[in-house]
Amino acid sequence: MADSELSYDGVPISQLFADEKPGWRGYVEWEEYPEKKRAAAELMKGAKLTPPPEFQFAPLPTTNPVLVGHRWKEEHELLGLKRIVDYSWETVLREKENMIHLLDFPYNGETRHEDLTTKITNNKHHLLERRIMLLHSVRNHGGIPDIDEDAFVLEIGAFNSFQSGGLVNSPVKLKLSDLKDPAKFPQAEVTVTLQCSGTRRIEQISEYPGEGDELINAPWGEGAIGTAVYRGVPLKKVLKLACGGVRPECEHLEFIGADTYFKKGHLFNYAVSAPYRKVRANRGEEVLLAWEMNGQPLPKIHGAPLRVVVTGYIGARSTKWVYRINALPVPSYGPVQRQEYLYFTSQIGKQNAKYSNGFPIGQMPVSSAILTPLTKTVVIHDGKITLSGWAYSGGGNWVERVEISPDGGHVWYRVPPENLTEKHYHAWRLWHIDVPVDAEGWLEFCVRTWDASCNTEPTYVRSAWNWDLHVTSSAHRIKIYSVNRTRAATRERLAVIERHGLQFEPITMPLPFALEEKEAYDEAVAKYPREPRS
Amino acid sequence: MADSELSYDGVPISQLFADEKPGWRGYVEWEEYPEKKRAAAELMKGAKLTPPPEFQFAPLPTTNPVLVGHRWKEEHELLGLKRIVDYSWETVLREKENMIHLLDFPYNGETRHEDLTTKITNNKHHLLERRIMLLHSVRNHGGIPDIDEDAFVLEIGAFNSFQSGGLVNSPVKLKLSDLKDPAKFPQAEVTVTLQCSGTRRIEQISEYPGEGDELINAPWGEGAIGTAVYRGVPLKKVLKLACGGVRPECEHLEFIGADTYFKKGHLFNYAVSAPYRKVRANRGEEVLLAWEMNGQPLPKIHGAPLRVVVTGYIGARSTKWVYRINALPVPSYGPVQRQEYLYFTSQIGKQNAKYSNGFPIGQMPVSSAILTPLTKTVVIHDGKITLSGWAYSGGGNWVERVEISPDGGHVWYRVPPENLTEKHYHAWRLWHIDVPVDAEGWLEFCVRTWDASCNTEPTYVRSAWNWDLHVTSSAHRIKIYSVNRTRAATRERLAVIERHGLQFEPITMPLPFALEEKEAYDEAVAKYPREPRS
Structure with missing residues (x-):
């Protein structure tokens, strides 16, 4: 213990906030130790931290990383957790060097437009070089833990951080080798699109600024989304075969992640839940415990050794580094679910927002984006302009139709079926189209998608604007300067x-x-x- | 046989098109007898029929019935089926005397606004006078059969009209008493909203006329929707317990109804299907075989003795008078599903519409309507105007938020939670709100709803317009003349x-x-x- 080291009740923080288990580097357990949480909160009280960057009233920096997470780094350093910050950035450089690093820590990385249009979902395992895994965006809420596969254990129903008692019939501990053993659990492979509910937030910001808190240090464009083929075991099967099922009162399955999460001066392990209705849907393939992504081991940054994949939901439910699952009668009380990712009305803001007057974002609505051309591009053409992008809807509603308007939303052209990648229940479709354009000058193009329930997108971003700038579900709109060579x-x-x-x-x-x-x-x-x- | 009676190959039509079974009045079997279908088509060839009424370029009649189904009555009479027409109208008068009779035959009846706002779903069986059953709208495609409960038999997998072979493991015949026996099948009671996909079609018509064929002889307003508590057995359980399940190739369950259906000079029994994914969802309560509605026997007009209830889908899948269920590898080839209830783009119309370039309407999108005040009403108020209506979404996405704009779509007021009826996975919520209004003169009020997937409605009806005028999913808009007494x-x-x-x-x-x-x-x-x- 160095003389200068901070301590609490005589215990140095290097000991107090040490890694919980050998082989689990960067995993500090908080939920089992209320005293430790209190100590951390105490030590953080009154700490002078750099405020989050203000970027909504000014242009975004053109650096990469775009934003620097000074405050979060300082919080970690204060508690002697700088090792987590360092390992996270090393992992970014190793696994995601080609991304737009929107925020360096906690890491938020957006896929570049040119990479998004690669049709990974159509090629499944055939195109699988390492590069492909770089294509998936990343939204982390804390640092990246480094957990040895052999040391890893998943606990189900053993402990419940927020409610008393878990509702599985028989709590179990499972090694990764147990989960991966096809003789023990049937496996499933599912093509899934995951997106941050902040995708396309930049359009809301450009209309009206919103929440200035840490929640939105991710001024996402169209790339906070990605699609991969995940392999794992359906949670439904694990609950049935290993735990003898859940009790009738069970309504939610809670997932605890090994990352450390700071929220308004308090500490947590990452915690969210998914409805049991969702877990048991169909043959269980809608909620997976996954260790493989596109035919290769899950990268550290995406949750290795084990992550949850909740199809059709906001990405935040697909807990990375999951090490504990609780069966609850109510949704998780984790702040990510109860206090963030809330959808407010346009009349709610700094003056009146509460946790109880927003609704927790779960299943994702229909949405789409134009990836090429970029907005404010000059296009010199011969009467047709080519556009490309993605289209997605949650809740098992596959994408049925994509339409482009070359006139701001009056006339719409349907993307021909042959220009869409294949349908999936839980994944996007990539599209491209040649749109007839006669007019010259600045034009507004927009895209809207119709899903299998005939849901579509409102035409203007004002319809979607909300205080926390989540779920930009309106038609994506770009401005193109049209130069028509046929004139x-x-x-x-x-x-x-x-x-x-x-x-x-x-x-x-x-x-x-x-x-x-x-x-x-x-x-x-x-x-x-x-x-x-x- | 009267001398004047029409005959085919020497067989009089009264014999050729007789009721199929004793105790099943008005049920003529078509699908089992290709010869009979051919004979009927032959006899109808060249028949001079009154064209369907043209009502899109002129105001609707103010009579009740609003429209008269001359053509369909003539078709029935031509084939000696006038008895079906007569019984149907008698049933309307007995079971639905208080409706807006949009079309007298086949019967399309819309619920009056003042009846729709009765909170039947909040009271379940307590408010159950006979009147309550009158509240549910009716969209029939043929006449109403009159089937004795004791004579009724449901066949599952016994016969398949459009594909060779059914995919249930053991075909069965079940009497209604078998289905109702709780020792044989577990029962379920589900609160369900059913709506015609033509609900609110009148808004599309008032913008631009569309399909002039028989499909739209229902210029529906906001009342082609209703909610009831249905009791029956989950089809999932019947397939499992009575048929030993379905084969792995089964993808759709097809429902054949006892009503006779005319389509472009050909005859059918009503046929549609629901995906097996839907049938097996959750505990099976999403696809019921129902005999009870709001605690009372199902009325004839709603499908007695047995109907299907497919939650969250277009009402047309909830087959009435169902007497046969087929297990198929593909969706039903019934014309209702393959040739009607198609959703076209705004660039498809008389010039290019095909069956293959529309998409079959299945799960319903988020939608809502203002029921009071009526459009073009003068409201004299003291700074607040009270509105009420319904809000609904399909696919298990409950209604999360309802918002009213008093200024055509710029500012939106949320309906307070206490002004909404309770949440259901598969039913609407009724709402009311006092909206602050300062402005005077003609104002446009609209309603939009957000469902549990954060889907919402486009602001203008042009976004929803389609050639067959289905699924008016845009914000419902009314015009109010505001007179503010506080000035x-x-x-x-x-x-x-x-x-x-x-x-x-x-x-x-x-x-x-x-x-x-x-x-x-x-x-x-x-x-x-x-x-x-x-």
């Missing part, structure tokens, strides 16, 4: 620009030559005079 | 009107007195002159 005047101007050895872009750069010769001008004005003649 | 000028005017012994309405009736005395006018004009002074 003679445009063709001529493009030729002149080329003769001058110039580029058309940037669109805002004034042309260095006269727009018209004097003779042509006089002729035109003589034909259509500027003023009335009488 | 002094308005209060004075109302007093003057009262002094004159006049009514404020009709709003379009000119006032018979001067709007202002000369002195007051001169004073006002002197203060704020009409023209500039220099």
Whole structure:
């Protein structure tokens, strides 16, 4: 113990907040030790921390990482947990070097548009180089633990952090080798899209700023989403075969993750739950305990050695590094579920928001995004513009139809069926389309999707705006400067620009030559005079 | 046989198209007799029938029945089936005398607004007078058969009209008394909203006319929907306990109804299907075989003695008078499912519509309606206007939030939780709200609902418009003339009107007195002159 080390009741923090188990580096247990939680809260009281970055009234930095999580790093350092911060960033660099690092810690990484359009879901295991796993976005709430597979144990029903008593008939501890043994549990492989409910938040921010707290240090664009083939065992089967089922009062299964989670000066292990209705749906493939992603071992950053995959739900329910499952009569009291990821009305904000007047985001609505071209792009075309993107809906409602409007939402063109990737109950469809465009100048293109329940998206982002800037479910809209080469005047101007050895872009750069010769001008004005003649 | 009676191959039609079984009046079997179907089609060829009424370019009649189904009656009469037409209308008068009879035959009846707001779902069996059953709307596709309960038999897997072979392990025949025997099958009671996918079609029509075929002889308003508590047995349990389950290739369960269905000169028994995924969901309560509605025997008009109830789906899947169930590897080929109730894009119409380029409407999207006040009502108020209505979503997505906009869709007020009836997975919530209103004159109020998946409704009906005018999923919008008594000028005017012994309405009736005395006018004009002074 160094002289300078912080201590609590005489115990140095390196001992107090040490890793819980050998082989589980970065996993500190909080939920079993109320005293330890209190000690941490005490030590954090009055700490001077850097405030979260303000980015809603100013342009986002163009750096990568875009934002730096000073406050969260300081919190970890204060409690002697810098090792978690360091390991997390090493893991990012090793497993996700090609992402847009929206926030360095806790790590929030968005997939680049060009990577998102790779059709991984259509190729399943065939295209599986390591690169493919880089394609999935990451939204972490704490640091990344480093758990040895051999040391790993999953506890079910053994302990319940927020309620007294668990509701499984027989609590069990399972090693990963037990879970992976096909003689013990039937396995399932499911193609699943997971998304942060903050996907496309940047559109809400550009309309009106919202919650300034830590919740939204992820000004996500269209890339906070990804699709992978997960392999694991249905939780339904594990509950049945290993635990002898759950008691009739069980309504939710709670998942505890090994990451440490800071919230308003208090500490938690990550905790959320999924309804038992969902767990037992169909043959159980809707809630998996997964160790494999796209035919390869789950990467650390995605939850190795074991994560939950809850299909059709907000990604936050798909707990990474899950090590404990509780059977509860009510939804989890974890702050992630009860105090964050709430959907407020447009009249709720700083003046009146409470935990009880927002509704917990669960199943995801129908949504879509245009990935190419990027907004504010100049497109020089011959009467058709090509667009591409993704379309998704939760709750087992597959994507049925994708439509593009080239005029801000009046006329819509359907993406032809051959231009959509295959249907899945629980995954997106990628699409592309050539849209006929006659008009020139700034145009607004938008995409809307219809799912199997005939649900679709409202046309304007104002319809979706909410204080915590979650679930941007409105039609995604981009601005394109259209230059139509099939028009003679445009063709001529493009030729002149080329003769001058110039580029058309940037669109805002004034042309260095006269727009018209004097003779042509006089002729035109003589034909259509500027003023009335009488 | 009367000399004048039509015959085919020497067989009189009274014999050819006779009732199939004793005690099953009005049930003619078509699917088992291809020859008979051919004979009927032959006899109908070239028949001169009254065309369906054109009502989209003109106001609807104000009669009740609103529309008369001449063509369908003539088709029945042509084949000697007038007895079905007559019995159907008698049943309407006996079981549904208080409805808006949108079409007399096949019967389409809409619930009146004032009846819809009765909170039947909150009272379950307590409020159960006969009147309550009158509240549920009716959308029939053929006449009403009159089947004796004792004579009734349900066949499962015995025969398959459209595919060869059924996929149940052991075909069975079950009497109603078998199905009702709790020792044989566990029963379930489920609160379910059923709606025609044509609900609120009138809004689409008022924007742009669409399909002129028989499909839309139901210019429905907000009342083609209803909620009831159904009792029956889960089909899942019957398949398991009576049939030993279905084969692995089974993907759909097909329901054949005893009603006769005419479609473009051909005859069918009613046929649709539901996915096996849906049948086996949860504990089977999502697809019921039901004989009881709100604690009383199912009325004839709603499908007695037995109907299917498919929760969260378009009402057309909840087959009435079901007498045969087939297990199929694909969805039913019944024309109702494959050729009608298709959702087209806004660019598909008379010029290009096919059966394959629409998508079959299954689970219903989130939707809602304002029931009071009616559109184009004058509301004299003191700064608040009270509205009420229903809100619903399919697919097990309960209604989470209802919002009202008093300004056409810019600002939205949430219905307070205490003003909503209780949540159900498969039923609507009725709501009411006092909305603050300052503005006077014509205002547009709309309602939108958010379901448990955060899906909501597009703001304008153009977003929902489709050639067959199905699924009006946009925000329901009404026009109200607002008169705000808290404003002094308005209060004075109302007093003057009262002094004159006049009514404020009709709003379009000119006032018979001067709007202002000369002195007051001169004073006002002197203060704020009409023209500039220099």
